[in-house]
Amino acid sequence: MERPEAADTSESLYPGGNGEDRNPENRIQRPCPERKQVDEPEELQSAGTPDAAPESQHPLAGGRQARGCLQQGGVDSFDICIAENYKVTEITGKKHKKKHKKTLENVKMICAGNQMQLENVSPALVLEMLNNRDYLETKSEHREKSHRSEMHHDEDCAWIANVTNPKMVSLQLAMISDLAWNGEALQGGINSYLHNWLSSLFGNVAAKKIKPLMEEYYRLTSIRQPAFMAMPYGDTEFHSGEFGNELERYLYAYDLLKTKTANLERTLPADQRDGFFEIVKYPIFSAALIAEKELEAQEARDIARPGLFPNDDEAKASAAVSLNAFNTLKQLNAYYLKLGKGKWSSIIATNGAEMQAPQLPGTLSSKDIKLLMQDAFDRNQDLQPLVTFTKNITAKNAYDWTNAFQAPAAKGETAEKIQLKPLLGHSNNAVKLPKGAILRYKFVSSSIGDAxxxxxxxxSYLPYEKNMRVSVSIDGAEPVICQMKEDYNSKEWKMNHWRGQALKSFYVTLLDGYHTVEIKALDDNIIVDQWVLDFDVDREYYVFPVTR
Structure with missing residues (x-):
């Protein structure tokens, strides 16, 4: 029996799709999230201790904001003229019921590069981009300042999103549209926006249950986007031999998320299930199946010895799990293409590299797959608690600081505050450090020696950023300067974006006991995600083993 067709959720792609009143006189300001206390250096202290700024604080507050060409009381309707090279040159349409034509001064392609397509960028990073004037305004390698003239209006600007599969990025498109209309549309923060957006689609009660699922989905895809799992991007650094098999531990997190998603789906009314599948279930299940398909295939390739795959039961078991995930993914895509009488079949992309058959060291029949699945790694039974494997390693999320010190303010100016960035990074709550701000961590270790x-x-998502330097001092020693910036579009830059993190390492020799780590931003646009101190200096792994 065919499922009843759900209400069309596509209105969330356009201004007004989140149900927010566009009239600023009627719009209710959303409350800011809870703030985490930070300390100021003694020389900067004043009455009271300042808070860390909420992640919603707009860096352009008080100044002009690039809001696109949807301006209240301005353009009644418009068309955008796009040249063959995707560059918008002008808009034509009606303004106050009169024909109107205007040249656009500033046109920004949001997530224009192959490594930065909107489908592969978390909503939190999209928000960070849209709140960054350096990103939005057109610059060149030879000009420090924007090409944008001083005498411009917001309706002279346009944002264009580079999108392959619009249904997979409904939230990001809603954010872009809302911010184009109103630069303070996300003043309450991305967590609040996500809840309100889900409420507009499924109601407040269901939204409260769906939101944790989406938060975990964004965490897992920030660790590795599905598109970057496929072989064209090379093997990942997930290592089955470390931390009790970190590869299977990552896939187990997806297993738990799939179970919770399926359980919630069964509680929804019939008229919401198609919409739930499109917005929630399909992104989660497809990401989980792609990860399983590619990582288990990687494991089979690593285990199998040349020419001996037919006799290697362990390699064949991993290959069987990979092929089973691939077959399930094909069934999932086929169901989606038929959903709602096939109304989304023309815009659902199911031919990307991540959707293709896994690359395996040999072939298996359908009968072999069923038999070998019984001998595969049992994630429910075989995984041990992560803390069991972290005796000589300390890993921290950046937000788990002991003390934080705000950046000093320049004379006559207000310093930018330390900001938490929910739904961003492997930690799912990265920390933006203004230039001069410091995070301090205290911890104890029983290990001795080189680490x-x-x-x-x-x-970095800014093409012409000059420096992204961070200094790290351990136990008060001379700070080590880490340059986190890689040349735009270089191999290292691409690998950082595939991973979702830029990494820099150095070596120290430590005694056992109490230690401190101080991390200081020496430049702008520094967002710290995690750090790790490992006394096994040759250990290879992908996910930092944070235990809290």
Whole structure:
């Protein structure tokens, strides 16, 4: 029996899709999220201790904001003229019921590069881009200042999103549309926006249950986007031999998320299930199946010895799990293409590299797959708690600081505050450090000897950023300067974006006991995600083993 057709959720792609009143006189301001306390250096202290700014604080507050060409009381309707090279040159349409034509001064392609397509960028990073004037305004390698003239109006600007599969990025498109209309549309923060957006689609009660699922989905895809799992991007650094098999541990997190998603789907009324499949279930299940398909294929390739695959039961078991995931993914895509009498079949992309058959060291029949699945790694039974494997390693999320010190303010100016960035990074709550701000961590270790310290930050998305330097001092020693910036579109830059983190490491020699780590931003646009201190300096792994 065919499922009843759900209400069309596509209105969320356009201004007004989140149900927000566009009239600023009627719009209710959303409350800011809870703030985490930070300390100021003694020389900057004043009455009271300042808070960390909420992640919603707009860096352009008080100044002009690039809001696109949807301006209240301005353009009644419009068309955008796009040349063959995707560059918008002008808009034509009606303004106050009169024909109107205007040349656009500033046109920004949002997520224009192959490594930065909107489908592969988390909503939190999209928001960070849209709130960054350096990203929005047109610059060149030879000009420090924007090409945008001083005498411009917001309706002279346009944002264009580079999208292959619009249904997979409904939230990101809603954010872009809302911010184009109103630069303060996300003043309450991305967590609040996500809840309100889900409420507009499924109601407040269901939204409260769906939101944790989407938060975990964004965390897992920030660790590795599905598109970057496929072989064209090379093997990942997931290592089955470390931390009790970190590869299977990552896939187990997806297993738990799939179970919770399926359980919630069964509680929804029939008229919401198609919409739930499109917005929630399909992104989660397809990401999980792509990860399983590619990582288990990687494991089979690593295990199998040349020419001996037919006799290697362990390699064949991983290959069977990979092929089973691939077959399930094909069934999922086929169901989606038929959903709602096939109304989305023309815009659902199911031919990307991540959707293709896994690359395996040999072939298996359908009968072999069923038999070998019984001998595969049992994630429910075989995984041990992560803390069991972290005796000589300390890993921290950046937000788990002991003390934080705000950046000093320049004379006559207000300093930017330390900001938490929910739904961003492997930690799912990265920390933006203004230039001069410091995070301090205190911890105890029983290990002695040489150790490798690795810092992880959010990779640069600015093509012409000059420096992204961070200093790290351990136990008050001379700071080590880490340059987190890689040349735009270089191999290292691409690998950082595939991973979702830029990494820099150095070596230290430590005694056992109490230690401190101080991380200081020496430049702008520094977003710290995680760090790790490992006394096994040759250990290879992908996910930092954070235990809290």
């Amino acid at each position: 490798r310290f690795t810092l992880a930050t959010i990779p």
